[in-house]
Amino acid sequence: MPRFFSNKRLILLLVGVIFLVALISFSLRDRQHASLPEQIVKDVVGFGQSLFSKPAHYITNVIGNIDGILNTYEENKQLKARLDEYAASQSALVDVENENKRLREIIGKEDNLRAYEPIQATVISRNPDQWEEKIIIDKGEEHGIEKNMAVMTATGLIGKVILVTPFTSTIELLSTENRNFRVAAVIPGETEVFGLIEGYDSKRGELIMKRIDSSFEVEVGQQVISSGLGGIFPKGLPIGEVTEVSTDDFGLTKLTYIRPAADFVMLDHVMVAKRQTRPFTEGSDGDNTAEGEDGS
Numbered sequence: 001m002p003r004f005f006s007n008k009r010l011i012l013l014l015v016g017v018i019f020l021v022a023l024i025s026f027s028l029r030d031r032q033h034a035s036l037p038e039q040i041v042k043d044v045v046g047f048g049q050s051l052f053s054k055p056a057h058y059i060t061n062v063i064g065n066i067d068g069i070l071n072t073y074e075e076n077k078q079l080k081a082r083l084d085e086y087a088a089s090q091s092a093l094v095d096v097e098n099e100n101k102r103l104r105e106i107i108g109k110e111d112n113l114r115a116y117e118p119i120q121a122t123v124i125s126r127n128p129d130q131w132e133e134k135i136i137i138d139k140g141e142e143h144g145i146e147k148n149m150a151v152m153t154a155t156g157l158i159g160k161v162i163l164v165t166p167f168t169s170t171i172e173l174l175s176t177e178n179r180n181f182r183v184a185a186v187i188p189g190e191t192e193v194f195g196l197i198e199g200y201d202s203k204r205g206e207l208i209m210k211r212i213d214s215s216f217e218v219e220v221g222q223q224v225i226s227s228g229l230g231g232i233f234p235k236g237l238p239i240g241e242v243t244e245v246s247t248d249d250f251g252l253t254k255l256t257y258i259r260p261a262a263d264f265v266m267l268d269h270v271m272v273a274k275r276q277t278r279p280f281t282e283g284s285d286g287d288n289t290a291e292g293e294d295g296s
Helices: 002-029 036-113
Strands: 116-125 134-137 150-152 157-164 169-173 182-187 193-201 206-213 223-226 238-247 253-260 269-275
Touching (some): 036 269, 134 269, 182 238, 206 238
Antiparallel strands (some): 116 269, 134 169, 150 157, 157 169, 193 206, 206 253, 223 238, 238 253
């Protein structure tokens, strides 16, 4: 009996080997078509793979989308920060360009002041309560500035020095409410029209030129410049442009409203004109009232 069982195992082993060889031969003979066992195995394995791969792919896509959203959020933050930096840089660049333009205009004006020594200065202080009346600059006696010197920007006359310290000066603007501050002006043309800048209309934002002889014709759009007769303000400095012509309260003389050439609101860089001849002041040999400018 034991021998029979031993032979039976050997026979089964041989049959199994023969079946395996036959199966291998059958598989190698035709690779274009899978056998039934292969089909069953492949279908079962494929189904199992699809059960695991689809959820895995879905989870992977979700994680990828979340990661993409987070990356987009971070990139958006960085781009916004760069946009803010760009806006700040643009603002600073515009400010620098405007300042550079104003400085170039001031430098260009030096050629028109050959009879005077231009002293460039920067506005360092401005009292909000006297915004339209006074400014303080960073130049004083140590820089050659004296009382009653004319002060201007690249576009036109803005006022004169009324107080000087060793290193600063106080400037009274043409837009002041001080009625004693007068500037002798002229409207150039075939016939020059003389008058006095006396007063400032804050509502209109315009200067008032008075004491114009009623026989003279004045037209809107004409330019007004300083006459330079009294020795305080140099001749030919732009003051503004005529916007309206009227008569005074008595109808004996004309008055005009003048749009200032200079901007009194935004003042940063200015220029003080140091005249080669000493300005007329009270007590001097010259008569300051000839021009009407207040030398006090």
